[in-house]
Amino acid sequence: MRISEIRLKNFRNYSSLKVCFEKRINILVGDNAQGKTNLLEAISFLSTVRSFRVKEETDLIKKDCDIARIEGLITSQTGEKRLTALITANGKSLLVYKNPVKKTSEFIGQCNAVLFTPADMDFFEAPPKVRRRMMDVELSKLSAVYMENLNQYAKVLKERNTYLKQERPDLQYLEVLSEQLINLQIPIIQSRREFLDFITERISSLFCRFMDENHVIAVKYDSEFENYDSLYDQLKSKMASSLKRDIALKITHVGIHRDDARFLLNGFDVPTFASQGQKRMLILALKMAILEFIVSKINTYPILLLDDVFSELDIKKKERFANLLPKEVQILITTTEIGEIKGWEESELGVFIVKNGFIAPHKEGIR
Ligand SMILES: Nc1ncnc2c1ncn2[C@@H]1O[C@H](COP(=O)(O)OP(=O)(O)OP(=O)(O)O)[C@@H](O)[C@H]1O
Numbered sequence: 029m030r031i032s033e034i035r036l037k038n039f040r041n042y043s044s045l046k047v048c049f050e051k052r053i054n055i056l057v058g059d060n061a062q063g064k065t066n067l068l069e070a071i072s073f074l075s076t077v078r079s080f081r082v083k084e085e086t087d088l089i090k091k092d093c094d095i096a097r098i099e100g101l102i103t104s105q106t107g108e109k110r111l112t113a114l115i116t117a118n119g120k121s122l123l124v125y126k127n128p129v130k131k132t133s134e135f136i137g138q139c140n141a142v143l144f145t146p147a148d149m150d151f152f153e154a155p156p157k158v159r160r161r162m163m164d165v166e167l168s169k170l171s172a173v174y175m176e177n178l179n180q181y182a183k184v185l186k187e188r189n190t191y192l193k194q195e196r197p198d199l200q201y202l203e204v205l206s207e208q209l210i211n212l213q214i215p216i217i218q219s220r221r222e223f224l225d226f227i228t229e230r231i232s233s234l235f236c237r238f239m240d241e242n243h244v245i246a247v248k249y250d251s252e253f254e255n256y257d258s259l260y261d262q263l264k265s266k267m268a269s270s271l272k273r274d275i276a277l278k279i280t281h282v283g284i285h286r287d288d289a290r291f292l293l294n295g296f297d298v299p300t301f302a303s304q305g306q307k308r309m310l311i312l313a314l315k316m317a318i319l320e321f322i323v324s325k326i327n328t329y330p331i332l333l334l335d336d337v338f339s340e341l342d343i344k345k346k347e348r349f350a351n352l353l354p355k356e357v358q359i360l361i362t363t364t365e366i367g368e369i370k371g372w373e374e375s376e377l378g379v380f381i382v383k384n385g386f387i388a389p390h391k392e393g394i395r
Pocket residue numbers: 039040041042058059060061062063064065066067087088089090091364
């Protein structure tokens with residue numbers, strides 16, 4: 029899968045933009061605050077229908093304008109698709125070609141992009157919700173059913189928590205809500221586990237190639253369960269034994285909204301054991317493993333968006349990282365210093381200059 033063209037209208041600092049990308053490696057070079065991350069944010073928005081930087085989508089609309097428009101031409105084995113997202117103060121609308129899409133879950137994943145941003149450096153230290161979001165974002169791009177279950181779960185959970193705030197909640201009604209939560213979360217647990225098992229299988233070898241050292245990485249699904257047989261019965265009894273506590277503290281304690289992904293390096297917890305450098309390499313190895321997971325599911329590589337990745341790496345690691353990237357994957361990579369880009373043949377590079385909300389191909393190549 030690749031993005032062959034993007035058009036932006038009143039998105040962030042872009043008034044009007046059209047760029048055609050190269051099939052393989054696209055380098056976006058520019059000084060600070062010129063619009064490099066904004067461009068990746070726009071492509072990522074087409075993939076996940078959310079910004080990876082802000083909650084308030086109106087921040088995406090160019091100052092003093094009413095509507096932001098992102099339009100991308102996505103090419104894959106199944107042909108070409110023109111995806112459009114319109115963002116206004118009253119919400120957003122999504123279109124495939126010119127046809128409005130009713131459910132977000134039908135839009136997500138049509139452009140599948142995997143993103144690295146410098147904010148990912150905090151991934152292992154961040155609260156569990158950040159790692160849950162990583163699982164949920166990747167799995168939602170691959171399955172509309174996953175996303176719908178997740179949305180439904182969030183809705184019922186909110187309802188149960190609100191209901192728990194009542195003076196004397198009715199136990200039968202609580203039971204109905206608990207039953208719904210149990211049934212909604214079983215497929216979510218199964219998908220998250222399958223995802224993390226796949227990551228565990230691949231991440232060690234990616235990390236070792238990257239570091240040129242031997243290590244073992246494991247990723248564990250950190251949940252209420254020690255085994256995953258008869259999930260229904262286990263959830264039922266855990267929720268039952270937590271009922272008193274739920275009523276007393278007026279909140280739901282058991283469920284997938286509490287789960288986490290736990291990373292182990294040579295058997296030790298990554299957040300407390302791994303060095304800064306190891307964490308940096310590990311997050312990149314994780315992104316590569318996610319890439320492979322996506323290929324295993326949809327039989328095509330996602331687009332890889334790398335924001336400022338090379339400034340984090342020394343020369344050897346830059347080259348090793350470039351060598352880890354599969355030849356089939358389209359990459360958009362931002363940098364302030366073109367000299368930082370190492371490890372690729374000049375012939376496979378497309379270089380673009382990003383300046384104050386404009387982007388132009390850099391004809392002279394990288395020198
Ligand atoms: N809604 C908006 N309307 C107009 N301009 C905006 C809006 N949101 C952000 N900007 C501008 O976009 C610019 C930042 O762009 P971006 O984050 O893409 O920079 P960058 O090129 O990635 O820089 P760096 O190298 O520092 O990461 C800033 O000048 C900011 O003022």
